[in-house]
Amino acid sequence: MKFGVVVFPGSNCEMDCYHVIDKVLREEVDYVWHQETDVSRYDCLVLPGGFSYGDYLRCGAIARFSPVMEAVADYARGGGLVIGICNGFQILLEAGLLPGAMLRNTCLHFICRFVDLRVENASTPWTNAAEAGQVLRIPIAHNEGNYTVDAGTLRELQEQGRIILRYCAPDGTVSEESNPNGAMDNIAGICNEGFNVFGLMPHPERASEAVLGSTDGMVIWESVMAHYRGRG
Amino acid sequence: MAELYEELGLTEGEYRDIVRLLGREPNKVELGMYSLMWSEHCSYKSSRAVLAQLPTRASYVLQGPGENAGVIDIGGGLAVAFKMESHNHPSAVEPYQGAATGIGGIVRDIFTMGARPIACLDPLRFGDPASPRTRYLFGGVIAGIAGYGNCLGIPTVGGDIYFDPCYEENILVNVMCIGIMSKESLIRGQATGVGNAVVLLGNRTGRDGIGGASILASQEFDEKSQEKRPSVQVGDPFTEKLLIEACLELLEKKLLLGLQDLGAAGISCACSETAARGGVGMRIDLEKVPLREEMEPFEIMISESQERMLAIVEPRNLEEVLGVCGKWGLSAVVIGEVTEGDALKIYWHGEKVVDVPASTLASGPVYDRPAERPDYLDEVQSFDPSTLRHPEDLSQTLLRLAGGPNLCSRRMVWERYDHMVQLNTVVYPGSDAAVLRIKGTSKALAVSCDGNSRYVYLDPYLGTQIAVAESARNVVASGGVPMAFTNCLNFGNPEKPGIFWQFREAVRGMADAARYLELPVVSGNVSFYNESFGAAIYPTPVIGMVGLIGNAAHRMDIAFPQEGLAVALLGETLDELGGSEYLWLVHGMAAGRPPRLDLRLEKGAQTTCIEGIRRGIILSAHDCSEGGVAVALMECCCAGGVGARLEVDTELKPVSWLFSESQSRFVVTLREEGLPTLRELAKARNVQLEVLGRTGGDRLVINDWIDLEVAEMDRVREEALERIMRG
Structure with a gap:
């Protein structure tokens, strides 16, 4: 399986994603510079975390105009697998590949820590290796993760099982106390209608090696690999 | 003109x-x-002659002072570049941008040498935590470090924070960066x-x-x-x-x-x-x-x-x-x-x-500035803590220390920093040293920043020796062998003989400790004129120590890892409340003599600890510093979520045993069967080893002196800083 990790000026988790794909998953991986216009050779695209263009405007608002984003949009429309992590999620929102927008965290500052996430839908390309209701421990690191969307779309997301991950307590209870950033309905990760585009605020690449304190992020990588190989 | x-x-x-x-x-x-x-800032005209006595060489030093950063060889074709700097005055005038550009400057110093910056650490000193000015500066500095560092994708993995009225007008924002490179990339x-x-x-x-x-x-x-x-x-x-x-x-x-x-x-x-x-x-x-x-x-x-x-x-x-x-x-x-x-x-x-x-x-x-021993020293040093009336409820006293501004948890600060990006951080902030694995090798680096300026104020020579020793001890407690250090020397106006004397004594102490512990000084920074309205800050040398962990599996943190382990104290506890956090928080005094430091015993305690870790005997280790062994034990309990029941046999007063800040001590845990070997290792180095008791339960109990629930101590520690900063 061949991954492409898209690099925007200001991305800063691209090397982490590359490392995990290359050294932990032992799959093929390339960096894709933001000015490239052909991404058809990849089986999965990763939009990594960071501060594209410094996030000086709304997060992801400038990156969506990078030449590569048109190719990413075509790739996604054709059913290609795209995962946006943190800033990558924000870019997918700005590009309209996923619905909704990000506000600042309700605490008004950056938060970097492990959180618990409940897998709400375990039959997607990104979560098929999990059990529904399984709790994953994966870090977040962001200033704008307070997901918001209009009521109609929220209902659609809920009804279509497109809310993939929600912030929860260690026992899986979803409540206001377990919501680190104020995200609507405790949303941590969502998919598009075709489930081939996945955006999430937590960083699975930071929880893919035991030495880093958790391997729960592997559930995401293993799922997409299983899906690709037709077992998902 | x-x-x-x-x-x-x-x-x-x-x-x-x-x-x-x-x-x-x-x-x-x-x-x-x-x-x-x-200018003093660029030319080091007042400090250069004094700094010449610092040891700067070792077989593994690739670049000493004089360049943008120091560089050491860590084997396998890899080298580590690191340096510490100050951005004090800009941060006191404009905290967000002052701190942010401080990060920017130190990071440039590192990649200028050809190294990829892999971590930042920020030693910070603020004034009275109760003053609105401190809260404004604190908020601005933390936000500036986070805003700049997080964006760069360089994890901020450590540093330290002290509050003292001497920094009210003149805060200190020191910044350290560390980078890694292949040896041949050195430029x-x-x-x-x-x-x-x-x-x-x-x-x-x-x-x-x-x-x-x-x-x-x-x-x-x-x-x-x-x-x-x-x-x-x-x-x-x-x-x-x-x-x-x-x-x-x-x-x-x-x-x-x-x-x-x-x-x-x-x-x-x-x-x-x-x-x-x-x-x-x-x-x-x-x-x-x-x-x-x-x-x-x-x-x-x-x-x-x-x-x-x-x-x-x-x-x-x-x-x-x-x-x-x-x-x-x-x-x-x-x-x-x-x-x-x-x-x-x-x-x-x-x-x-x-x-x-x-x-x-x-x-x-x-310049060879005139130096003269300042008068205040006689007065503060002559104070005898044994004349004090101590509080009767020692559990409450420990809780007070736990929730005090200098010893409470810094989680609310380091959770605002991205401390994980780059996937190297394997021991998080909040332990003795941050540990960073080196990908593609079995090695890791342990990095710690330290500098208790109250000790330096009370005795510049001894206080600075302690700063070096403690920084090395923190690296050792994390499983590392200390290799070299950088420093940031924050002092008042060097044109005043009393200040210059403090500086000269501090550097002499640093040089002696560095020479004895065989630790070269590879880079550093001097920040003078830290005065406002004629009043100087405490002399504040800050040490940034880098150590190597040959096998990353031997990294240590402070948390009691499980129930049923023996809890032992390496090193000797003396009646040394002078300059202690207890004396400051409970009695409002910065006086007395700082704890003694015997460099031979220090080295002995450090090598005993490192040897015990390498042999797999020691399962957790924590340096005893501010707040004494009582605070160290509390931190081990809180970090691991495990209590301990301890019996202490001592001739010291309970308050002295609990809160004395005697140097060269570690709290360690180990299995019963490891005790004979650890005893031998300690004995061979003339280091005392005292078994205090066992981990287990959900309370920390020490004789009939201390009896506290771990959850309560943890709550007090964790909530304190947020509460203090809310005012």
Whole structure:
């Protein structure tokens, strides 16, 4: 399986994603510079975390105009697998590949820590290796993760099982106390209608090696690999 | 000119020296350059002679002081670059930008050496936590560090925070960065090869930070300090991130001969230092410098606009260099060339505006300042803590310490920093040292920043020795062998004999401890004039220690790992409440003598601990420092979520045993069967080993002195800082 990790000026988790794909998953991986216009050779695209263009405007608002984003949009429309992590999620929102927008965290500052996430839908390309209701421990690191969307779309997301991950307590209870950033309905990760585009605020690449304190992020990588190989 | 030199901060004698060196009167631009390069901040004119006694060599030191950062060899073809710096005055005037640009500066120092920055640590000192000013500065500094560092994708993994009224007006923001590289990527900030191009990379030059080094960093604060806000630079972390990637790509492709960041004194400093280090001259055409606004030559030369680098490039590589910069969207402009001789000649539209020997700028005057032991020492040292009435409820006293501003949890701070990016952080902030694995190897680095300035105030020589010893101890407790350190020496006005005496004694203490513990000093920074309204801060040397863990599996943290383990104390507890946090928090006193330090015992305790860790006997380790063994034990319990039941047999008063800050001690846990070996290891080094009891349960119980629920201690520790900062 061949991954492409898209690099925007200001991305800063691209090397982490590359490392995990290359050294932990032992799959093929390339960096894709933001000015490239052909991404058809990849089986999965990763939009990594960071501060594209410094996030000086709304997060992801400038990156969506990078030449590569048109190719990413075509790739996604054709059913290609795209995962946006943190800033990558924000870019997918700005590009309209996923619905909704990000506000600042309700605490008004950056938060970097492990959180618990409940897998709400375990039959997607990104979560098929999990059990529904399984709790994953994966870090977040962001200033704008307070997901918001209009009521109609929220209902659609809920009804279509497109809310993939929600912030929860260690026992899986979803409540206001377990919501680190104020995200609507405790949303941590969502998919598009075709489930081939996945955006999430937590960083699975930071929880893919035991030495880093958790391997729960592997559930995401293993799922997409299983899906690709037709077992998902 | 006479009025101008004074305004620029030069003395009459210095002005006469400049005239003598040039054989003529300097013009305004030249004088501006000398005023900056000869400022205390850039020239180290008061400190250089004293710093000469520091040991700087070891077989593994690749680069000692004098360059942008120190570099050590960690084997396997890899090297580590690190340095600490201050950004005190800018942060006191404008906390967010002051702290942010402090990060920017220290990070540039690291990748300038050819290393990829892998972590930052920030030792911070604030005033009275109850004052609104402290809360404003605290919030701004933390936000500035987070705003800049998080954007760069460099994890902030440690540092320390102390509150003391002595920092009320003059806070300290010290910043340390550490980077990793292959040995052959090491590059220096020097210009070589006549005819080679001098290329300016990065941001455009503007009027921000004009005169930062001389106006802000080399004068005391007074009522006019707020007017200095325009002297603080404004940070642009996005451009810095691009600079990091572009410079590392240029170095990897071997396209650069020399690289120098532009920090204090801007183009003046970068050009004169690179030329002087390379023993060459330089011609600069100043009109080629990309500007944000219309500026005079004088302003361009001294502007401290951030995120700029100076590179020395062979003409044949020029096109490729400009191509790489273009790819990263960075401006790169040839502004001059390397010339024969040692003259720095600056032209403005063809007209020569500067013609001075580069070496005279780069090596300023050296002063041997008068030093005199200050009077306060007799008074504070004569205080005898045994005369005090101690509180009866020791559990409540421990809780008070746990929730006090200096000992409570710093989680609310480090959770605002991205401390995980780059996937190297394997021991998080909140332990003794941060541990960073080195990918592709079995090794890891342990890094710690330390400096208890109350000890240094009470005894500058001993206090600084303790800072070195404690920093090494923190690295050891994390499983590392200390290798080398950097430092930031924050002091008052060196023109005052009492202050200079403190400085001299502190450096002597640092040198003696470093020599005994065989730890070279590879880089550092001196920050003088930390005074406001005539009152100096406590003398505050801060140590940044780097150690190597040969096998990352041997990394340690402080948490009690499980129930049923033996809890042991390595080292001896004495009746030493002088200078302690207990004395400060409970009795409001900063007095007495700091705890003794026997370097032989220190080394013994450290090698016992490291040997115990290497043999797999020790399962957790924690250095005993502020708050004594009681606070150390509490922290071990809280970190692991496991209690302990301990019986202490001592002739000391309970309060002394619990809260004395005796040095050279570790709290360790181990299995019963490991005890005989650890006893032997300790005995061979004359180190005391006392088994205190066992881990287990959900309470910390020590004799009939302390009985507290772990959950309660944890709540008090964790909630304190947030509560204090809410006011």
